[in-house]
């Protein structure tokens with residue numbers, strides 16, 4: 058496994074070198090330098106979970122057979138396409154959210170000499186996906202499905218981002234727009250498709266499967282992605298920051314978090330008033346009042362219940378699947394996230 | 400022709416309605432409203448030259464045969480894909496350039512309640528191209544080539560934008576980075592591929608042609624695109640603002656214009672000094688000094704000479720082409736831009 062990660066990182070170097078010498082563009086020395094720095098800053102520094110899970114899933118679909126060198130390379134390349142997609146979204150999301158840090162370094166647009174050029178860098182990251190797909194997959198029978206898949210998932214993610222942006226920022230802060238229903242929609246589109254469905258869909262295509270026959274796999278993974286984001290929202294407030302590796306700021310940021318929509322559901326009139334008065338403000342006293350209300354409403358127990366129910370529902374859906382290989386893929390995703398602490 | 404424009408606009412309405420009811424996303428009422436307003440604001444308000452030229456070119460390739468209703472619809476839809484691509488680039492370019500107006504209205508990101516959400520709107524515009532292609536062209540034998548074409552041209556445009564941004568904005572203003580060579584590169588990638596090559600390439604694909612057999616067509620159109628941009632640079636300074644419909648600001652904006660690179664080529668040491676001291680400043684006295692220098696160096700004559708040479712070279716290349724239909728397409732492009740005053 059440690060070995061697979063180093064193979065995966067080697068593939069990054071190969072893909073980067075290709076992109077820096079793409080014959081479809083005449084690089085100047087300065088633009089090649091710029092691009093290399095931009096890629097190294099934004100693409101490989103994450104946890105790489107999404108990317109590595111393409112390789113893992115493909116192996117499970119192949120029932121643990123040894124992969125050929127080509128299969129290893131191609132599944133890593135698809136994994137990197139997802140990491141590139143993620144980098145693209147994050148570079149632009151940080152500008153839209155006016156964020157300060159990402160992966161414990163300044164956001165790319167905050168770097169001197171970058172600024173709004175980061176918008177075009179985001180666009181380039183997105184375009185690289187199709188350069189990689191074209192170079193390495195153009196001759197494969199599943200090429201057109203792969204391109205359609207990336208385009209559809211990108212569309213869904215940007216659409217989820219749209220409802221997130223217009224719900225959260227539209228004029229003044231207005232909690233009355235938040236509900237479980239809108240939370241589910243934001244999370245499903247903005248996160249679940251690209252983080253959970255896309256890696257498995259890539260592996261299925263490489264294994265020769267037709268995605269139209271796998272609507273059930275998509276549904277399970279989308280549900281898992283929603284569960285994952287609810288955990289994320291919960292941990293943002295209730296996890297030990299030491300373990301989590303960051304200090305949550307969803308309350309300050311007026312996020313449409315699962316906790317706040319669950320709170321709204323359970324609040325008395327008086328409690329609703331407290332929430333409206335304190336949510337989305339950065340002073341510690343306001344945050345403390347929201348946290349006290351979350352305790353009062355016993356959102357920890359609500360989350361435990363949600364987690365248990367989700368897990369059981371997902372497990373049942375997975376066990377009902379006719380293919381043992383696909384069951385193994387889905388179980389491995391579920392095992393990685395169930396009761397996670399960070 | 401007036402009729403074709405109204406047909407073209409009808410197709411916009413159809414495509415927009417499809418996008419507002421795309422089954423790949425669950426719209427909320429607010430997000431559907433947002434999207435409709437965003438599309439109407441940014442997509443149809445330009446001159447539509449690029450889009451309409453797909454229909455015109457396709458007709459010429461068909462030797463003036465009457466097009467079927469399906470052919471009219473599909474060529475219009477491809478024309479709109481180019482207009483969508485243009486809208487996407489302009490929405491983002493205006494943010495990066497910190498521009499104020501576009502098509503005589505405020506830039507989209509300057510509208511109240513929009514701001515940085517415009518970045519995601521740009522992304523959505525880009526994604527719509529593939530939604531349109533998938534809905535209407537998925538069953539066509541040339542579908543995969545069409546998707547590859549749009550992806551490649553987008554990549555080239557973003558790459559041209561990258562060298563434009565890093566050449567123009569990198570730290571302090573530095574004229575020594577400007578040359579005919581870098582001007583040609585910026586213009587070729589940032590403008591020529593999507594404005595000149597892409598419409599014809601779309602028409603060729605619809606007509607069943609393999610683009611690999613048409614490298615010569617690409618070269619002619621890219622050269623025409625460069626010529627078009629040189630005209631644009633020339634008119635920015637020398638055209639009557641009344642006729643041009645706007646007041647040029649390339650000198651104030653420190654643009655890598657054909658005029659400044661041509662001037663640098665012709666300047667004495669003393670004149671170079673004047674250019675360095677006055678280019679890229681917004682005070683009228685600085686601008687006036689640059690304009691006086693342009694007159695002194697007789698850039699008007701240099702442009703006339705460039706225009707004549709370009710025209711003759713392009714005409715020769717076109718007449719050497721073996722296909723009369725393709726000649727007709729290329730000639731119609733050239734006729735539209737030769738000696739244009741706006």
Ligand SMILES: [Mg+2]
Nearest residue numbers: 150151154156
């Ligand atoms: Mg963010």
Ligand SMILES: [Mg+2]
Nearest residue numbers: 150153154221
């Ligand atoms: Mg955000």
Ligand SMILES: [Mg+2]
Nearest residue numbers: 289290293307
């Ligand atoms: Mg979070």
Ligand SMILES: [Mg+2]
Nearest residue numbers: 492493496498
């Ligand atoms: Mg601009």
Ligand SMILES: [Mg+2]
Nearest residue numbers: 492495496563
């Ligand atoms: Mg610009």
Ligand SMILES: [Mg+2]
Nearest residue numbers: 631632635649
């Ligand atoms: Mg201009």
